[in-house]
Amino acid sequence: xxxxxxxxxxxxxxxxxxxxxxxxxxxxxxxxxxxxxxxxxxxxxxxxxxxxxxxxxxxxxxxxxxxxxxxxxxxxxxxxxxxxxxxxxxxxxxxxxxxxxxxxxxxxxxxxxxxxxxxxxxxxxxxxxxxxxxxxxxxxxxxxxxxxxxxxxxxxxxxxxxxxxxxxxxxxxxxxxxxxxxxxxxxxxxxxxxxxxxxxxxxxxxxxxxxxxxxxxxxxxxxxxxxxxxxxxxxxxxxxxxxxxxxxxxxxxxxxxxxxxxxxxxxxxxxxxxxxxxxxxxxxxxxxxxxxxxxxxxxxxxxxxxxxxxxxxxxxxxxxxxxxxxxxxxxxxxxxxxxxxxxxxxxxxxxxxxxxxxxxxxxxxxxxxxxxxxxxxxxxxxxxxxxxxxxxxxxxxxxxxxxxxxxxxxxxxxxxxxxxxxxxxxxxxxxxxxxxxxxxxxxxxxxxxxxxxxxxxxxxxxxxxxxxxxxxxxxxxxxxxxxxxxxxxxxxxxxxxxxxxxxxxxxxxxxxxxxxxxxxxxxxxxxxxxxxxxxxxxxxxxxxxxxxxxxxxxxxxxxxxxxxxxxxxxxxxxxxxxxxxxxxxxxxxxxxxxxxxxxxxxxxxxxxxxxxxxx
Amino acid sequence: xxxxxxxxxxxxxxxxxxxxxxxxxxxxxxxxxxxxxxxxxxxxxxxxxxxxxxxxxxxxxxxxxxxxxxxxxxxxxxxxxxxxxxxxxxxxxxxxxxxxxxxxxxxxxxxxxxxxxxxxxxxxxxxxxxxxxxxxxxxxxxxxxxxxxxxxxxxxxxxxxxxxxxxxxxxxxxxxxxxxxxxxxxxxxxxxxxxxxxxxxxxxxxxxxxx
Numbered sequence: 046x047x048x049x050x051x052x053x054x055x056x057x058x059x060x061x062x063x064x065x066x067x068x069x070x071x072x073x074x075x076x077x078x079x080x081x082x083x084x085x086x087x088x089x090x091x092x093x094x095x096x097x098x099x100x101x102x103x104x105x106x107x108x109x110x111x112x113x114x115x116x117x118x119x120x121x122x123x124x125x126x127x128x129x130x131x132x133x134x135x136x137x138x139x140x141x142x143x144x145x146x147x148x149x150x151x152x153x154x155x156x157x158x159x160x161x162x163x164x165x166x167x168x169x170x171x172x173x174x175x176x177x178x179x180x181x182x183x184x185x186x187x188x189x190x191x192x193x194x195x196x197x198x199x200x201x202x203x204x205x206x207x208x209x210x211x212x213x214x215x216x217x218x219x220x221x222x223x224x225x226x227x228x229x230x231x232x233x234x235x236x237x238x239x240x241x242x243x244x245x246x247x248x249x250x251x252x253x254x255x256x257x258x259x260x261x262x263x264x265x266x267x268x269x270x271x272x273x274x275x276x277x278x279x280x281x282x283x284x285x286x287x288x289x290x291x292x293x294x295x296x297x298x299x300x301x302x303x304x305x306x307x308x309x310x311x312x313x314x315x316x317x318x319x320x321x322x323x324x325x326x327x328x329x330x331x332x333x334x335x336x337x338x339x340x341x342x343x344x345x346x347x348x349x350x351x352x353x354x355x356x357x358x359x360x361x362x363x364x365x366x367x368x369x370x371x372x373x374x375x376x377x378x379x380x381x382x383x384x385x386x387x388x389x390x391x392x393x394x395x396x397x398x399x400x401x402x403x404x405x406x407x408x409x410x411x412x413x414x415x416x417x418x419x420x421x422x423x424x425x426x427x428x429x430x431x432x433x434x435x436x437x438x439x440x441x442x443x444x445x446x447x448x449x450x451x452x453x454x455x456x457x458x459x460x461x462x463x464x465x466x467x468x469x470x471x472x473x474x475x476x477x478x479x480x481x482x483x484x485x486x487x488x489x490x491x492x493x494x495x496x497x498x499x500x501x502x503x504x505x506x507x508x509x510x511x512x513x514x515x516x517x518x519x520x521x522x523x524x525x526x527x528x529x530x531x532x533x534x535x536x537x538x539x540x541x542x543x544x545x546x547x548x549x550x551x552x553x554x555x556x557x558x559x560x561x562x563x564x565x566x567x568x569x570x571x572x573x574x575x576x577x578x579x580x581x582x583x584x585x586x587x588x589x590x591x592x593x594x595x596x597x598x599x600x601x602x603x604x605x606x607x608x609x610x611x612x613x614x615x616x617x618x619x620x621x622x623x624x625x626x627x628x629x630x631x632x633x634x635x636x637x638x639x640x641x642x643x644x645x646x647x648x649x650x651x652x653x654x655x656x657x658x659x660x
Numbered sequence: 661x662x663x664x665x666x667x668x669x670x671x672x673x674x675x676x677x678x679x680x681x682x683x684x685x686x687x688x689x690x691x692x693x694x695x696x697x698x699x700x701x702x703x704x705x706x707x708x709x710x711x712x713x714x715x716x717x718x719x720x721x722x723x724x725x726x727x728x729x730x731x732x733x734x735x736x737x738x739x740x741x742x743x744x745x746x747x748x749x750x751x752x753x754x755x756x757x758x759x760x761x762x763x764x765x766x767x768x769x770x771x772x773x774x775x776x777x778x779x780x781x782x783x784x785x786x787x788x789x790x791x792x793x794x795x796x797x798x799x800x801x802x803x804x805x806x807x808x809x810x811x812x813x814x815x816x817x818x819x820x821x822x823x824x825x826x827x828x829x830x831x832x833x834x835x836x837x838x839x840x841x842x843x844x845x846x847x848x849x850x851x852x853x854x855x856x857x858x859x860x861x862x863x864x865x866x867x868x869x870x871x
Contacts, residue, residue: 056678057720057857063683066675068749070690298679298687298749350690381693382701382709 048135049143055129063299064092065126067140070296071348073109073116077142081113081225085139085149085186089156089164090573092120096295097303099357100192101155104213106291114221117141117149121164121571127171137171146172151224152186153217154205156194159550160543160573162201165190166565169204176562178206178251183234187224191217195248196279196326197502197610200550200557202250207241209248210613211279211326212312214288216246242273246280249273253612255555261596263554263607278614279326283652285312285333292344296351305353305386306345310338310370313653314359315638317645318416319427319629320458322501323359325617328645330363330638331653335370342374346383354378355386362391363639371403391430392438401445410449411442417458418468424632425460427625432472440479443489450476450491456520456538457498457512459629466520469493470527473534480533493528494537495521497544501551502610503617505625508602511548513595517541542580546572548598554609557597559590618646663700663710663731665760673722676751681716687749688728695743700731715766715865718839723862729760763870768813768831770863771840774823777855781824782817788847789815795842808846811838823858 056062077083086105088095095101101118108116117139122130130136136145146152152172154165166176169188175181178188190201191209198208209216220241227237242249252273256264268275282288294306313330314323342354354374361367371385378385385403390396392413415430417423423430439450454469473493480489497517500509512520521538528536550557563586571577587594602608604623621644628635635643638654648655668688679687689709692699701707710731717726736757744754775781794805813829828840840860848855 053674054856054858057860062678062719063680066678068675068751070747070749296690298676299683300686347694350693352689352693382699382707383693 048138048145051133051135052138052143055126055133055135059126059129060123061299064120065122065140066298067118067143069298070350071293072141072295073106074141075109075115077115077144080115082115082151082221082228083144083149084108084114084116084151084153084221085119085146086116087119087146087152087154087165087168088121089154089161089168090121090571091123092297093299093301095120095155096297096301098155098157099307099309100157100213102294103289103291104153104217105295106293107214107289108217108221110289111218111221113225115141117144119146119168121168122171124571124577130171136173137168147174147186149186150228151221152188154188154190154192156190156192156201158573159194159200159547162194162550162561163564163569163572165201166204166561167570170565176565177203179203181206183227183237187234187237189220193323193326196322196613196615197551197553198248198250198613199255199555199609200553200561202555203558204561205250206238207247207249209280210246210277212282213280214282216244216280219244220247239270239272245278248277248613250555255609262602263609266607266609266612276612276614279616281329281616281650281652282312282331283650285309285331285653286337290337290341292341293348294345296349303355304351305355306342306349306351307355307357308338308341308345309333309358310356310361310364311358315363315654316360316429317427317625317635317637317643319425319505319625320416320455320498320501322504325503325645326615327359328615328617328638328647329650329653329655331658332364335366335373338370339373343377346378346381352382353384353386355388357388359389360391361387361389362396368395368399371399375403393434394438394441397438397441397445410451411439411447412451412453413438414453415472416453416455417461417465418454418470418472419465421632422458422461422465422468424634425629426455426458427629427634429634429637432475435472436475436479439476440483443480443483443485446487448487448489450489452476452491452493454493454495455498456495456524457517459498459506459509460632463523466524467527469495469524470531473528474531477531477533489533491531491534492537493524493534494539495524496539497541499544499548499551502608503613503615503622505622505629507552507608507622508604508606508626510601511545511598513599514541514545517544540575540578542583543572543575543578545594545598546580546583549594552609553597556590556592560586560592563587563589616645616647616650621645663733664735665729665731666736667727667729667758667760669725669727669755669757671724671753671755672717672726673751676749677717677720677722680719681713684713684717685711687752688730691744691747692730692732694747695740697736697740698733700733714764714867715769715862717862718841718860720857721860721862723865725755725865726862727865764867765835765870766832766837767866767868768829769837769865771826771828771830772861772863773826773828773840773844774820774858774860775826775844775855776822776858777824778853779819781853781855782819784851784853785817785826785847788851793843793846793850795838795846797842806838808838808843811836812843824855827863 108114119139138145187206189207190205191213195208238249241247255266258264311332313327315330416428500506567582699709713728741754793808797804816827
């Protein structure tokens with residue numbers, strides 16, 4: 046109660062106090078004294094971002110379904126609040142009961158992007174518990190982490206006791222069961238961790254050792270005991286219809302980034318873009334049946350009252366009969382003035398028709414992600430999108446009154462030449478020309494955004510170097526110069542240094558944990574937020590740890606080099622990734638999983654379309 | 661059917677007082693949708709419900725009684741009060757509803773602020789208030805000044821236990837008014853005296869019928 050009283054006195058002097066009050070629609074209330082396990086689910090970013098995250102909400106309600114567990118939430122307080130908390134001596138707290146994190150049994154982090162790593166460390170620090178796993182004896186919280194970043198857990202190995210690899214709905218319950226046994230017995234932390242390491246999908250870094258060669262590459266990764274597996278296999282949910290889904294979902298009182306009710310229509314992506322990590326780690330594609338999607342949509346609208354329902358997946362156009370689904374949902378949403386949104390929709394004339402029917406409230410913006418400027422480079426990355434399709438869709442859309450077009454590209458992809466960069470300019474120019482040819486009176490706005498290619502673990506491009514910062518600058522300037530010649534075109538590019546750091550952390554190894562500690566000490570936090578990102582601090586953090594960051598980002602790796610994440614098994618074989626990498630260099634596309642099985646290896650999981658399961 | 665306009669009287673206190681005016685509008689829209697109450701929406705490309713708070717509430721403001729009007733496409737009775745209160749978050753409570761058959765506007769209101777400040781805060785504040793203070797207002801790059809006493813009927817400042825309690829009686833002039841937080845800010849800037857707001861309440865709102 047003390048924390049709550051102190052906190053509420055601070056709320057008149059911080060920005061957006063609604064972030065810190067909890068009290069949301071469908072928030073779970075329990076008596077903490079009547080549960081066996083207190084679980085603090087932590088999202089290493091501000092409230093508005095964390096509460097837009099579906100994974101958090103699923104696991105929050107799943108854990109709270111158990112009578113013996115109370116799962117509460119904590120987010121990274123904004124700088125102004127951190128200062129006030131420090132002044133008043135308030136440790137990081139949860140929004141349900143305003144209990145400080147050091148009083149919890151389990152602290153679980155959701156790792157969605159590498160740039161949140163310093164926030165993870167900061168949140169541990171704000172909780173008042175030791176940063177390193179080895180300094181937290183039994184009785185202190187066990188710190189676990191899940192989410193896509195755990196597919197290369199190594200940069201955080203010192204801080205996290207247990208990493209959960211893959212989808213959490215089943216494994217988290219197994220973990221909690223084991224924890225309960227640990228808490229109420231004489232079991233040591235060592236013994237507990239050893240048993241964790243034997244739950245499929247759990248990686249306990251302290252039972253693995255890494256040896257290095259003289260040149261800094263890895264000589265070997267091996268378990269220090271025969272009692273743990275050599276490789277940790279990811280967990281997946283085989284059946285999307287029987288897996289738990291919360292329909293009485295927690296709904297914020299203040300506006301968050303994605304302020305809407307969300308139903309996941311399928312997991313995985315069968316497209317196989319060669320730069321895309323999500324496309325590998327979430328394999329195989331597993332559809333949720335139309336009946337379930339409709340049922341959940343109805344219940345969510347009833348329980349949250351949201352005026353927007355979003356049907357999400359990695360590539361929603363690939364949902365069989367998406368039109369029928371949309372029509373069925375429209376039957377009950379129209380009357381209630383609920384808008385449907387379909388992010389990740391591949392735009393063509395059919396989907397445009399669909400959008401016209403359902404997205405009545407939307408500002409008319411068309412979004413395309415060709416990722417590369419020429420067909421050759423799109424074949425390299427296996428991005429199956431044809432320029433002609435873009436042009437015909439754009440023409441149709443312009444005729445229907447759309448005035449904004451957004452185009453997303455990547456610079457620095459493998460095999461890229463100046464011609465590919467000029468190709469980006471040409472696409473923008475052609476779109477502008479289509480607009481002029483139509484002789485329309487209204488103004489048009491074409492936005493071109495480029496990010497820099499970041500090679501990601503477990504993808505066919507995991508061995509690729511990233512462009513040097515100078516090379517990034519050169520390419521950006523070249524494109525900027527070209528695009529400035531077209532009327533009504535706006536150009537945005539992603540920060541060079543952020544892209545560089547992301548590349549370092551994505552493919553980093555255990556030596557980066559010292560860098561992260563230095564970065565924390567130097568005051569790095571909210572790195573994802575441009576205003577706080579300071580690469581010079583990071584350079585210092587690398588220097589102090591005697592680490593050359595370019596070793597991780599700018600270097601081409603050999604196919605036979607041992608990669609830091611090789612103890613993690615996504616089900617997709619190394620042979621397949623090498624084959625795909627070679628096909629990339631030949632600019633040869635690979636068909637999607639919907640056309641034929643491409644033998645990536647994930648069929649061993651016996652899920653979804655690999656076993657012929659359709660909607 | 662023709663839409664009916666209803667007045668919803670409600671109270672707001674911790675912790676729900678820390679949400680913004682727009683959050684309040686959205687929260688009530690969602691609550692009505694959850695109860696399957698058919699609101700009247702505006703026509704056009706971006707339809708939204710007609711929910712109008714007679715006085716928008718600043719972030720942090722608590723009040724024993726506030727009011728909004730909403731257009732509804734069905735008949736409502738007192739039962740809706742209980743139904744809403746079952747689903748509203750802690751700190752928000754609907755008190756009563758009535759059909760809006762006339763037009764009303766706010767004539768004046770009382771605010772109570774609790775602050776933490778130095779012992780002699782009131783002495784300086786009273787001195788400040790005697791000098792016909794002005795409030796600076798920046799909107800769209802333009803700076804205007806409003807005279808506090810054009811909007812203020814009276815005030816009190818007194819020490820109460822650990823805190824200082826300020827009461828302001830504020831009138832609405834041509835639809836606009838000043839907020840106590842702005843008076844305090846102007847004072848603090850001129851006198852360079854620090855204070856910390858602990859709580860702000862709009863104790864009473866007086867309405868008058870518009871003819």
